[in-house]
Amino acid sequence: MASLNNSITPFVGPPYLQALRPASSMSSNRFDEGYSEDTRSQSGSDMVMRTDSRLGDGIGTDQDPQYPLPDWVLNMSENDRSEFAYAILRSLRTSSIAAIVEKLNPLLHLDPVIYLPPEITFQIFSYLNPETLLRASTLSRTWRTRLVDSPLWKLLFRLEGWNSNFPQVRAFEDAEKLRRAEKKEKGRKTRPRAAEDMEYEKPSTKKRLRERPLFGDGASSDNGIHDKLEPLSLNNSKEGHTIWGEQHSVVEADDSPTAKAEDKMEGIAYHDSSATTTPTTENRRERRPLELSEHSSTSLSSSSMDPPIRPTLLLSSSPEPKINWQYLYKQKKRLEDNWDAGRFSNFQLPHPKYPAEAHTECVYTIQYSGKFLVSGSRDHTVRIWNLDTQRLVLPPLVGHEASVLCLQFDERPDQDIVVSGGSDCNVILWQFSTGRLLKMLEDAHTESVLNLRFDDRYLVTCSKDKTIKVWNRKEILPTDDTYPASTTKSTARFPSYIINMERELESQHLYFKPLQSYSLLMTLDGHAAAVNAIQILDGQIVSASGDRSVKVWNVRTGACLKSFSGHSKGIACVQFDGRRIVSGSSDETVRIFDRATGAEVACLQGHKNLVRTVQAQFGDLPGNEEDLEAEARAVDRSFFDAQRRGLIPSEMTREQRRARNAGSKDPKAIFAYGAKLPPGGGGSKWARIVSGSYDETVIIWKRGDDGAWEKSKTLFQNEAVKAAGGRPRRPVTQNHAHVNQPAQPNFQAIAQQAQAQAQAAQNLAQQAQALHAATQVMNPTNAPNGTTVAATNPTQSANAGANQGQAAGPGQQHAQQQGAVVNATAHHHHHGPHHHHHPFPGPVNPPGTNSRVFKLQFDARRIICCSQDPIIVGWDFANNDKDIIQASQFFSDSV
Template sequence: MEEDTGSDSLSRPDLRLQATTFAGYTAPSLSPAFKLDEGYSDDTRSQSDKDLVSDNVMSLPEWVLAQSEADRAEFAYSLLRSLSTTTLAGVVDRLNPLLHMDPVVKLPPELTFQIFSYLEPRTLLTASLASRSWRSRILDSGLWRVLYIDEGWRVDTRAIRNFEQEHAEALSPQTRRSRPRHSEPDLGEPKLKKRVPPSWYDTRGADGQGSSNGKVGPDNEGDHHMADASDRGTHTSIEKPGLASPSLAHNSIAFLQPPLKSSLLTRTPNGSVRVNWVHLYKQRRRLEANWHHGRYTNFQLPHPSYPEDAHQECVYAIQFQGKWLVSGSRDRTVRVWDLETKRLWHRPLRGHLKSVLCLQFDPSPEEDVIISGSSDKSVILWKFSTGQKLHQITNAHADSVLNLKFDHRYLVTCSKDRTVKVWNRHELLPNDENYPRICNSGGASYPSYIVDLNDIAPNMLEASIANGQIKSLKAYSLLMTVEGHGAAVNAMQLNGDEIVTASGDRMIKVWNIRNGTCLKTLMGHEKGIACVQFDSRRIISGSNDNTVRIYDHISGAEVACLRGHNNLVRTVQAGFGDPPGADEALRMEALEVETAFWKAQQEGAPVHLGPSALRRAGYQSNTAGSRDPRDIRAIGAKIPPGGGGSSWARIVSGSYDESILIWHKDRDGAWTIGHRLRQADAAVNAARGNLSDAARAAIQAQVRQLQAAQAPVAAPAPAPVVQQPATTQNNTQAADQDTAEDTPTPPATNNNTQIPPGPQDGSSATGPSTAGTATHPTSQPTQPAAQATAPAPMPPPPAAAAAAIPHPIAVGHQLHHPHRNRATPPTSRVFKVQFDSRKIVCASVDPRIVGWDFACGDEEILEACQFFRGL
């Protein structure tokens, strides 16, 4: 009877307890010792009244509310123990929404965006499995755009903008108004609740449905249900008021819009198309993984099927951008290539009288220009789109033009004559901001027509210009000549208002482009310097001492020395992947390393600065970026050892040892050799990848015959066959001559390095119409690769097959020609290397230009690469 009485009392309306389903309500603790997890609140009075009051829950009796919280907890516990297990489970289910608060649902999208931006991508992907609410916020395209940029990866914003404009398909207002309410694409967007008049509630019945009194409710067009966090009833598809997931937005308008053909695209709530940064980030990670693991495919210019497009002699200079590559060769021509077809874009550009040693181009419609420098001392401007010769600076220098750089303001050239010259690219008046400022205390000299702005008042200057007494300078007029190096200026870089030059005198100098003053001089290399790069924070150089060194631009301190080549480092390019605003982070990182050094010295550790660290017995200093106090060689740098940068940083260097090194960072931040590439191997792989089965069989037969013919000449011990680029004996002799005249071989007395100036006279250079044609393999009769057959013992091989025949044999480090006992000169010395986010391209003694493509033919990566830029 007592149980029945208790049961009846619990069933009365005034004592029936129900758990609210409104968000924000938090249940009281069962006892004072009960500990709540982070994010919980046990003060229910802090919640607003609208969250605590429910129209379907009876208020508690006064005698219950009069008890203390501990007594009410004990009463509730005793009451719950009297229920059956099934009923108790239902109560627990109704209490769970009050105890467990989802912060992603409660916090505004802007705040969760900031929180998630601090997490690692792997952590974010794991967290996205928690719920639909978390997934929709984490897979926000804008969030992954921030993560992409924070990785230090660059992107072509113009290409993205054009791509989005081409594919944007915003819905018309008529279509938007006509579709059903449940198909709103902005269903997950945060909106303010609409306020309705109080009389509208009178039209609602007890069951929540509209009454039949004829009153009409408000127009719901464009509105949607605002579900509370704990509302798990009718609207189960609405998780939160926040950012809609890409899949939700896509599915809601799929029947109105054509399906997206690529994962690279996603639809915004208004129906327009935008780039999917989640997919873009994923493909960039996959591409970087290919770089790390050395997965690539090889290609060559020209395509093996069109050998007639190739340069006739070695290639000294290359630059590529997007689908275009421009090359300059010893055959005196400049050629423009289409990287997609591997063919020439238009005829070779002829105008130089000697070797083309340097070039730069800009294919944009605003510039549309190629500028090239030559051993003939001249600089020529070409129209990129047509190949038309626009202008020529004859006798730009007193000797070979070894390098040049330009921007929208200036053209800067450097030469074997030890000088650097600055030219204007557009007409200049003295009152223009780009007009040179004469500095008499510097190392610059100025032509007589340059006005000294220090000696003329501004009003007199304006009057002289207005009267025509001072005329504007024509485009490509010489502004100044800078002298200061003691040997040939082999390389230079232009960045903002600073010029960085590298010379055979073992020094790097930084100049002000506006007045020609020398800002600083960097030393450290033991022999002449052949190449240099400057990114406004670091200066990277390669030298005849076989090293690559990294300097802090601000302090001039050497922060890394990379040793891996065994011959002159002719070309280097680096990408450090600095995220936005990296200056302060780099400074703090350098300060931390410096503090550790002083602390170790105070504790009596054997740490010193400078060369003494190299002379200590029993310890080999690691100068590739190690942060061990024993390895620190300079104090006061604004960047840490190794140069800093992201974990994706890389350096690519090419050398006369016929190798290309890809440097990566290890876990300690020190540079290490990730991969060693060879131009000859890339040429063979590219040629074989485009041959038919019959041609490959013919090549194998020819290789066996060559090996048999070389057997009496080779050393008694078996020697590995090194696959070299296809060159005839005449080409090998030309390479010999090239080595003697055009390579930076240092004199034995001072170890100065000079970049190849080209032939010393016209007779030493084989022209394209004479010896160049006679020595090129394509001058021989050819037959299609598909029809190639196994030839007689030593006939001239087909052109398609000759590209892959390994002529020399390597015994140790000596190359032996099958027809002579003396060693042949190297045939794959690397002259120029350039890389971007996807590929490396190399120019060498071999007339063929070869490349390594790390996209590996993956369609998704290739599609995304159109937006990727380097580090």
């Protein structure tokens, strides 16, 4: 009986009741459930309670000396002690239990955002995707403050492969800072307000926002939210960061409750869009129905949230005006969604209310930057437009004596220039701000100037005369880097006044005359047909010709560094970004070449006529050169592995070769290996190519699931004119001559049309005779796909483009607009090899629309193109959304 008494005495003995004090008075040092270095068994009887280093002075104390536990408790297994502790807690009042839970909370829940420095959490969060970040921002106010940190979203913006216009960002912030300073100064000059006005004035929150720590560390001085959430706390303690209201205060996702479906950030689902209940509040109420009442949720307003519910363009918590990069990220993502979904609005130049400002004939070339667009037309004029007002900035610039075929401008005050070239063989320099003619390079070429490009140092022009010419933009000395490095290391032709500096340095000749600006530096020969397009970048010139080749030249020496082949017909357009060369051709394809190796990495097929203009934006991620090459090597390995297993045929049929690879990584579709770029050319998921054709369409290309380029959208120029409020050109009944009907009856123009048609018929007969004679001496079997080879005979080339660039009446349509294709092939493969080239083929789409696309350009927001129609049209993917329009000024022209 004694043993039985001994076994049950500890449960009822007074010493225990005295030693075990009420939970409300227990020290937080008592518990050690959050961390332990012990390795003993869970059921061992030798377990000893230890204190947490965060809560006590040290580790290793067996018991709390203030509240020692009896030996019989320590001898119990952990499971028995747990059950016993639960029984004791059940015997306490609710308030005492709440106090114990509050003291246990630091052991059970450690918030890394509170304890880690902002720099560390910044790095951690930068590895998360936006969807995860937005979900995590709903955890607490502290998390949200760091997760919507503007520098973090600035980094994420760049990691998407999106480019931003940093000069515009800085200019906007500086202008806003100046505006605020002026407003503050005006406020100081106004009379003092009356005392009664001051008494009832609502307190401003701006001061509290400025006092708030940058990343949200420490307790916020803005207690508005905590005051509303006071009933949510399990006790009234506000010490540290462990109070319930701090960790679980109401936060919102990044949108207003009435936002449209397309406005919502990805990954955030909303169940209620009522005007009185915010989406996340409703979700939180569903998960924890006892946490918030209907009254508490409706009492919260977006203005009381910090950070705010919906991101704004400028940071509200910054004392200085700073762009909010989370806002820019959101609007950029919404803009990209519009591109993918095909949501856009159409516009035209000129505005439909001012038709008299339009070009009087077809527009061959355009370029736009920011809010300005410059166009060149067959009516011999250059016009400068404001894209915001859709109206002319200046009267038409008159100086060319024939069609304006190419141009480039730079509106920056330190440049302030427009350069144009035309069928009159002249290059003209204009002052952008005034339209004043600054300089004319007369007879810059012996035939039409088909394209020109300039950078800060050089102006490069190309012509139907098969040459490329390089001019200096500023006065230079022979010792300057811009001066030709050598006159003997290439086949380029140099004017007599160009000095060979290698010899001069040997003789130490010290007397040099400076070379005046826009002097000819060199002439590059090498193409066998008209040079239709050029680009200059990083000291390299890339040219595309009707001889079916693309060449890369060194701008200092004039040496041809590499020649690319792949197109089966003449090449009309080219783009070079340093890694890739993208070209469009009369073979109806767009091709992508690896600049480093010359390999063709993609061929895009979808147009039904000459691809006249192309632009590509690959959205390269910063420093991804090694990643792209590693991806290319992996594709090579898979190709060779498939070849070893006999999955790759040793020879390809003609049909297989025609079905070129559009960028797929399928080993059976690979056409080249050893490239520095993977199939398709690499880039980010936002990569985009836009091409325009004589088939009167504009195609937007995006990558599919297998990495191959696919048609994302097909746009029709004539439909855009209608949607923009303009009047498309009237249908044409002639088979070959497209008649451009003027908006108003013009008898003089009609007479010119008749005369032009007669001249066109005569020219056509001359061309047919010349081409027939030329084809008699050519072997058509040598041409790929059964087509004739390009006309390389100088006489034949001249005849094939006899009408190129001539200023004819409005009824005449040029066969080779800007010399786009100088060869003897027909536009369509189904024509026989001896089919004569028609300079005036009819339209491919619905007949009579007369909308061949000559030139297009696109940026992050818009596509704008010019065509046979005097009206310039555009597709604006901001789709009249004010937020996207506001943010798009900070997006770069590239992706």
